[in-house]
Amino acid sequence: MPELPEVEHFRHILLPLIVASVAETSASASTTTSTTSVSSPAVGLECPPPLPTKRFPSQEDIDLINDGCYVMKDVLRKGKMLCIVLQKQLHDTASSAKKNGRGVKRKRQQHSNLAEENIGITGRESTLYLSLHMGMTGRISSPNNVPSLESLSGNDAYPPPHTHLIIRSNGKEAAFSDPRRFGSVLVNVGDNDATTWSSNSIPTFQDIAPDALHLSEAHCTMLKSTTFDPDATQPTIVEQLTNKKKGIKGLLLDQRAVVSGIGNWVADELLYRSCIHPDQSFLTIDEAHVLVKEMQYVLTTAIACSKNGVDYPQEWLFHRRWRNGGGKGHDNSKDFDGKRISFVQSGGRSTAVVPSRQKLKARKRVCQTTTKKSISNNECAGASLTNGEVHRDKKEAKAIKESRKVITSGSGSRKRSSSDEASMGIESMTSRRRSMRLKN
Template identity: 30%
Template structure:
């Protein structure tokens, strides 16, 4: 599933490819991708407009059409954006196709159709109405500590909660906890641990963005290079453990990510 680094790469891609090109029409191949907007409404709002800028917040993308109109995109689990020249074959799982007057087009390809397309008056209104938390790259230490201190549950589940902090998914939560030496089922972390964790989260996300989320280009010391059955910890050589936590497969090192607290299951 695309997480913050992948979505940031998509933002950079869109910024370099689709700005300032008049839109000719919008074709919806599958209406299930639409969120609170009809194909007719979407086409009416986009035709003749240009994308003026692209913003990202967490896993969401916002393409500015005019001062009070933005296209919203969520890539879901398998979504990706593909900018094409004239004559190129349309991607096999295109759910939305934006045609520009210059003959080029932008395809939203999404195999499993968990992505979303919609409209909003502004990113801030969208984030407030959707109760979406602060961006993981922008949140400061004090706000992060305040959020985590006020919540109950395992640290892994808290990091995945997009209403608390936005942009971190299963893979990068595993990586950050691995680098911080924190077991994913840990609870009630102290201030020092939380301060270290938010610093590492930002470092991990920034590093992944710098290599365009290509795991093969990440440092050898990263869990994501070894995160598979039979993989071994690059720090101490221990066999990595994996188990289901909240329906997600979680990987960790049993040697340097030992569970320090094991209280009863808390209600969230």
């Protein structure tokens, strides 16, 4: 499955299709000679048959977008999700209407009829969001750049096999292909007066956790900054990763929990470099700091390697985890340092782990804090207690409780403590008051 580094690479493939300004495009077109063919800035979508039936726009919606004079204004990413921002051209389309004559009026009437039939879009919206999810085998390609995936056999033909959507804009094109058809293309209506876009305004971005790259970079920048605010109430990524009962790999793979964009191989790489077992729960503050630092390094390095067309660093576990000569009963793979790699199930996924480097530590939740001010050194020191230390603390507490019970050795009778005598005195007073009321 394409993960954050691959999806960010797909975003870079789509960037040349963005139309910076319709006015600039029109001006450049007016200065060209008549012998030069100028492509329209309007976006054009083509869906080669067969058209996917699930989580994909209908042919009617595709036609409405093509006839709506939309231009591609931006390509955003959050986690593993891409969003193409389409905006109506601001210039008057009277010239195109005059050119096409009555056919335009007939198409507009058809679009109005489709709108009355509760079709998602009408083609008259000022802003549309075209969201793409890669699923298991989805990828974005261009005539000059056909990315390869580990899950797919090498095929650099364009458009790739199983292409479901071709996007043309700004004189360029790109294709979305998905052999296993677990990906999706969704169309959502944006704000009418939107001039800028954020993850909060895009429906498909609202259901997932913050982006792993942005959070890790912000955390590393905050650590270097001298204006750190200890009174901030918003929990940091480190606080969200610590003291959780769920195994750390399962927590990272959950796209709605702490971060989005991390998949199977990225999670294995982070935990391998951080020397943390995938099933480890109740991470300490120090472990979470190391994990976030490695998260920022692995993601930025992988993106840079994809952009420059070079392999990932040779010491990465990535190059060995795909050799499933490991697997059940055949742990023959070794990491860059010659240490044995085992393949286990963690977080519901096949996981590469180096036992000599990533040890599972037994822990329990020992402190819960709600704000940064309530975290003291003594409380946080208990966050990394082992089972034996917790058991010893329980024994000491039990001994203190038993010491409060004074038992005589001769008669075996129990001496009354001051609290017992006080409670008995209250009971005798209430009984005397009850008897006096009965006499009256």
